[in-house]
Amino acid sequence: MAYQFDFAFIPDYAGMFAHGLAYTVGLTVAGGAIGIGIGIGGAISRLWNLRPFGNLYRYYVELFRNTPFLVQLFLIFFGLPSLGIKLVEWQAAILAMVLNLGAYSTEIIRAGLQATPPGQIEAAESLALTRWQTFLYVMLRPALRKVWPALSSQVVITMLGSSVCSQISAEELTFVANFIQSRNFRAFETYFFTTAMYFGLALLIRQAMRLIGRHLIVRRPLS
Amino acid sequence: MLNRFLRSLTLVSTVVLATLAPSAHADVLANVTKSGTIKIAVPQDFPPFGSVGADMKPSGYDIDFANLIGKELGAKVELVPVSSANRVPFLTTGKVDLVVSSMGKNAEREKVIDFSAAYAPFFNGIFGPDEIKASKADELAGRTISVTRGSVEDLELSKIAPPSAVIKRFEDNNATITAYLSGQTQLIATGNVVAAAVNERSKLRRLSTKFLIKDSPCFVGLAKGEAALQAKVNEIIAKAKKSGALNEISQRWLHATLPAGL
Amino acid sequence: MISFSLWDIVRNLAIGGALTLLLSLVAFVLGGAAGLLVLFARIGKWRVPRAMAQMHIELFQGTPLLLQLFTLFFGLSLFGLDMPAWLAAALGLTLFTSAFLAEIWRGCVEAVPKGQWEASACLAMSYGEQMRHVILPQAMRLAVAPTVGFAVQVVKGTAVTSIIGFAELTKTGSMIANATFQPFLVYSLVALAYFVLCYPLSHYAQSLERKLHAAR
Numbered sequence: 001m002a003y004q005f006d007f008a009f010i011p012d013y014a015g016m017f018a019h020g021l022a023y024t025v026g027l028t029v030a031g032g033a034i035g036i037g038i039g040i041g042g043a044i045s046r047l048w049n050l051r052p053f054g055n056l057y058r059y060y061v062e063l064f065r066n067t068p069f070l071v072q073l074f075l076i077f078f079g080l081p082s083l084g085i086k087l088v089e090w091q092a093a094i095l096a097m098v099l100n101l102g103a104y105s106t107e108i109i110r111a112g113l114q115a116t117p118p119g120q121i122e123a124a125e126s127l128a129l130t131r132w133q134t135f136l137y138v139m140l141r142p143a144l145r146k147v148w149p150a151l152s153s154q155v156v157i158t159m160l161g162s163s164v165c166s167q168i169s170a171e172e173l174t175f176v177a178n179f180i181q182s183r184n185f186r187a188f189e190t191y192f193f194t195t196a197m198y199f200g201l202a203l204l205i206r207q208a209m210r211l212i213g214r215h216l217i218v219r220r221p222l223s
Numbered sequence: 224m225l226n227r228f229l230r231s232l233t234l235v236s237t238v239v240l241a242t243l244a245p246s247a248h249a250d251v252l253a254n255v256t257k258s259g260t261i262k263i264a265v266p267q268d269f270p271p272f273g274s275v276g277a278d279m280k281p282s283g284y285d286i287d288f289a290n291l292i293g294k295e296l297g298a299k300v301e302l303v304p305v306s307s308a309n310r311v312p313f314l315t316t317g318k319v320d321l322v323v324s325s326m327g328k329n330a331e332r333e334k335v336i337d338f339s340a341a342y343a344p345f346f347n348g349i350f351g352p353d354e355i356k357a358s359k360a361d362e363l364a365g366r367t368i369s370v371t372r373g374s375v376e377d378l379e380l381s382k383i384a385p386p387s388a389v390i391k392r393f394e395d396n397n398a399t400i401t402a403y404l405s406g407q408t409q410l411i412a413t414g415n416v417v418a419a420a421v422n423e424r425s426k427l428r429r430l431s432t433k434f435l436i437k438d439s440p441c442f443v444g445l446a447k448g449e450a451a452l453q454a455k456v457n458e459i460i461a462k463a464k465k466s467g468a469l470n471e472i473s474q475r476w477l478h479a480t481l482p483a484g485l
Numbered sequence: 486m487i488s489f490s491l492w493d494i495v496r497n498l499a500i501g502g503a504l505t506l507l508l509s510l511v512a513f514v515l516g517g518a519a520g521l522l523v524l525f526a527r528i529g530k531w532r533v534p535r536a537m538a539q540m541h542i543e544l545f546q547g548t549p550l551l552l553q554l555f556t557l558f559f560g561l562s563l564f565g566l567d568m569p570a571w572l573a574a575a576l577g578l579t580l581f582t583s584a585f586l587a588e589i590w591r592g593c594v595e596a597v598p599k600g601q602w603e604a605s606a607c608l609a610m611s612y613g614e615q616m617r618h619v620i621l622p623q624a625m626r627l628a629v630a631p632t633v634g635f636a637v638q639v640v641k642g643t644a645v646t647s648i649i650g651f652a653e654l655t656k657t658g659s660m661i662a663n664a665t666f667q668p669f670l671v672y673s674l675v676a677l678a679y680f681v682l683c684y685p686l687s688h689y690a691q692s693l694e695r696k697l698h699a700a701r
Binding site: 309398400425 | 488
């Protein structure tokens, strides 16, 4: 009996796919926004070696960049309860996304900040900008502009990586695929279709990041 | 529009497949006899049916029975550890010849695979700590319950649970059990003997019976249309029931005699 | 019944860790070789291979590794191919690695200043000679640090293969977590093992990068 492909069931599950898609987008937006925020804080602390944050950030960054996301997720969801910290699956998933993206964006943004030409800072000082203004307009904004493509890629990578959140029962897109597959056993068709959805989503997120970058960062400061 | 697209996708992929797939589906029993080995899917995260010891080798009711089948067929058994969620795909995609993985029978599964006669008893139900009262499905309202995705428990619970019950579905029994023991869910839906086996090993959080959902004995799963293999497996099961070999396995792992009606 | 000592846990995790290491090596070496082919197709002159290489890169960079593995593992079996978990894991990671490495290396080739192309063209070098004697040696110098850095992603990527049942470090960990009921301890050890594998690599990549910047 040869296998017969059948994609006709997919419209029946449109609602579930939409739910999974929304969940994945939610994870990505929360992870992206808070993660980049953490990244900015981390980059500042690391660059100016603010005690004790500078060192704490260093350990945090190394720890999260050198262990798999799946293991972080398992540790947070299955491990932390034995220390009395109980997070439900969506909280655990968001926390893992945030911490992961935070670690990567710390390093990315730090590289951007470090690349500020010293002359720019001197010029800003001679214009009597406050320290805060100098940081915001002369260092951070150009740095973010420079590393925005790298940050965007990292957000996409983290979004794709969020597919393993299905393993702690978070009902994102891959969970939906697995759920449908366990009901109708159309494994290949379901995974094929879901993979295509991720592909589309990755393109969309890339576009969205481009737009955000244009509005938030490239907009002329100090007008 | 989408429908039409999907229909043509189906058509195209079927045509592609027809040109690529091996012409005739071989007879599994003949293959097994010829090669002298049989690939059997067994659980590794589902005590007492199959779980790993300190040597990471699975052992349990299902493993013993799988080996019994191999012995009767005169074939070397290759045990393939599977999770509940992917047992059926393993069979439909030809990765294994048989599934001996405490699998229950239901209409959805019967559409894609065939079953043997029953070889092990299994009652699934809801388990949890003593302080939570739940004697029927309605009392699951507002509770969180962990269950393994795609298991009979999952399918049955999904039908009877009130809308406010939160069913957390996990990929494998490892995760389902760990989620309950670590307190991530208030209750767990699994088999009665599984609950007993977990209690035997862990003092973390007791599983006491809340209520049983369904009598769902275990069957050996086979790919569709393998009549010769099916007849042979049924013959082996009947023989093992009569000779007491199956009862012996039941005594060893379930600490109970095999129910007469099985 | 079953009892695990700490030694049992560590011993079994070490076996899983060895498989993780082996899988990483296979994926990295084969992925690197395949990545080179994709790279040459991508930067080459012929349109069809260039488009195919680009599709390959977009496809594997734009979809989750987990779903690539699922599709390989369950999908290819439908075509009558025997696809055990280890093979699906190795093949999936190889394809994944080749796409990322090809793209990283393309960036390095493009980072070689245009003047180098022009100068070598003035010396009447053919395309192949330009590549071999002028462009690639310089690109390779740039490529070492990000390539080592990506090796960390490969090692971490192997964790996902646990979900299709390949008994590497993470899978071994979740099996032991279930048998010992000590998820915190077990997953901490698993994380530590990955850290031990990955940290030296990322540290090395960073120091290479610093050296490269200092040299320029």
